[in-house]
Amino acid sequence: MIDLRALRNDPDRLRASQRARGEDEAVVDELLGLDERRRSALSTFESLRAEQKSFGKSVSKAQGEERQKLLDRAKELAQQVKEADAEAQRLDQELQALLLTVPNLVEEGAPEGGEEDYVVLEEVGTPPAFDFEPKDHLELGERLGAIDMERGAKVSGARFFFLTGVGAQLQMALLNLAMEQAIEAGFTPMIPPVLVKPESMEGTGFLGAHASEVYRLPEDDLYLVGTSEVPLAAYHRDEIIGALPRRYVGWSSCFRREAGSYGKDTRGIIRVHQFDKVEMFSYCDPEDAHEEHLRLLNWEKQMLAKVELPYRVIDVAAGDLGTSAARKYDCEAWVPTQSRYRELTSTSNCTEFQARRLSVRFRDDEGRTRPVATLNGTLATTRWIVAILENHQQADGSVRVPEALRKYLGREVLEPVAR
């Protein structure tokens, strides 16, 4: 949620942000008009209510006929107060509802435009040159006895899979490596709930434009999270926290409906309904948010270096930021059989947007409460297996294990197994 008071002072800032995202600018004037009417209704209610309160005092002191007279007038007042209250509440709800539809203000410097308008910030490493025909991750995974899509489909349907044998071990190795790196950097490890209440989902901004991506359990009015960002952001809901920054690293399964992606990435484990992820989450002073964002990006790059993958970093364009992010950097690893880069990590600076919805505050130097900034970034996911298998494959179908993963896997090469 954006800051209404800041909007009053500088409506052009939101106009520019909406333009950069390719979204409606008219919402600015709707907000301002509604806010004006709400404040006027509120002040009407407040003065009536003050009158009613002092009137109530006189009633309690009066006697006999005098009391009866006052009672008649008080009854009238009560009616008026009730109406004024209802009107003020109605306008406030209308304003809140509209406010919830407005995406975060875009950070200055983010590229304008849509999905294709990203800016490449850097390319790290060199895509491997094979002197044989590289196999894709699924073929490799099946030969290694690491990935079983067929049985995934049999048991759960399309876009579900089993990680088996070294596949399961490889994922654990990867996620353990990520957890270890984060813990060393001072993050508090967390294993969060993956079913959350509507307000947690709403608070993180996932029930707006992307609501169809989210699994819902109507019987229990709970949602399955698409990322541990959701429970980690809601963790401090309705709290005033001290000692910023607070950094958490969450390990969880993630669930995505992938509605509207029919036909895209249908082969293998690139786009699936359920996967595991290690996610960094940071609460910090809004003044430090930009710096913190760059730190998260750096930790992501450290992880990518450890698994020895070639990748590039992109600055995601405003129109592709999603509801909550003010700025977003993705790291995309090279996928040899697709001859292109695919997203492995994504780090967002959500500024105070989520914290305002979730009411997570801190005390500034003057002792006033202010919303914190929240940021998140990926340290490892199941999808990384795709890039690791493909980039480190050898002519015989074996896969070289990156140095950093060896101590977890206990071997240097993953060998094909007989079916």
Added chain:
RNA sequence: GGUGGAGUCGCCUAGUGGCCGAGGGCGCACGCCUCGAAAGCGUGUGAUGGGGCAACUCAUCCGUGGGUUCAAAUCCCACCUCCACCGCCA
């Protein structure tokens, strides 16, 4: 799933229609005292929103949402959470 009990300021607690416009204690902050500290004494102590350059001021908030009443922490209804016990189950 069933039955019973409970939810008041950071924590503990008082409060059974108007004296609550929420009292007390703990904690915390500041001051006095002291060479310094402890103890003691004094003062202060929340959130949200509106108005104001400001000191300040007004309104709302006693788990949540409704209702009764001129007036609700207090009465009524529903829900939520926690605790205890019973049943069922991985």
